[in-house]
Amino acid sequence: MNCKPSRTEEHKKDLMAVQDSMDALQGKWKISIISSICYYNKRRFSDILNDVIGISNKMLSKELKELEINKLIKRTVLNTQPVTVQYELTQHGKSLQTIINNLKDWGIKHRQEILTNNADIFIDVKTKDALVENS
Amino acid sequence: MNCKPSRTEEHKKDLMAVQDSMDALQGKWKISIISSICYYNKRRFSDILNDVIGISNKMLSKELKELEINKLIKRTVLNTQPVTVQYELTQHGKSLQTIINNLKDWGIKHRQEILTNNADIFIDVKTKDALVENS
DNA sequence: CCGTATCCCCGGGGATACTG
DNA sequence: CAGTATCCCCGGGGATACGG
Secondary structure (H helix, E strand, O other): OOOOOOOOHHHHHHHHHHHHHHHHHOOOOHHHHHHHHHHHOEEEHHHHHHHOOOOOHHHHHHHHHHHHHOOOEEEEEEOOOOOEEEEEEOHHHHOOHHHHHHHHHHHHHHHHHHHOOOOOEEEEOOOOEEEEOOO | OOOOOOOOHHHHHHHHHHHHHHHHHOOOOHHHHHHHHHHHOEEEHHHHHHHOOOOOHHHHHHHHHHHHHOOOEEEEEEOOOOOEEEEEEOHHHHOOHHHHHHHHHHHHHHHHHHHOOOOOEEEEOOOOEEEEOOO
16 A cells, blocks of 8 residues: 555555455454464354353354355354354465454554553553543 | 464453554544555645545544554644644554555455355445345 | 534444244 | 344444534
């Protein structure tokens, strides 16, 4: 991305590509879910439900559906009794590794950056609120 | 990120780092805003309002505030009449280039992936709905 | 010019209960 | 076991108007 205003036609495409990536990864749990599946290679619904702390079955179902539509994971219904469903990363899903790694590295640098030179202020990265400390 | 379930303590940190990055970049307009400022090096409020198509002043104000809190941009009030305000990327903000580039590249691959082998189905990447074509 | 304030709508996302 | 269905709340985000 060569830093152009979004009005220039070619740059609009770059911007859209970035947004497409963000959309695919957005959602509170997507990265955690990908991570869980990736580690175990193949993973069942209830297992992921256990791996990802705090997620509800509704959310898991929804996020998995989106990941599948985006071809990041593959869903397989197994012939067991009762039915079990297996999820695994597609090749395309695995290609996310680089990005996720970059995001992790930058995130660590970011946290340091935010925490440095802020002795008098406490920044809550999550809520993005800057709160003055009680003296 | 070495693909571990989020319950393992060290991996939670990795996950959090990724989330921190996502949080900093999330918001409908952040990337577009960063892109605009980056291109012009220094850019005023009303100019960005013009560069980023469709954004409202309220949203621009809010997103700029968040970017500033996250130390990605620097805000300077100029001594003009009436007052003008200048925004520029910090060093930390510029360090996003790599990530944004990766996101762009992956986004392009992603779009191709989604569009391939889907002659009978139309995928709306934005809404994530898979719509069967009218025959 | 650079924002805030207000109103309002819609969708993300939690809790819980129910089905094949 | 693997999801749906329902209810409900809250915050993102648009439109518009106002203030320094």
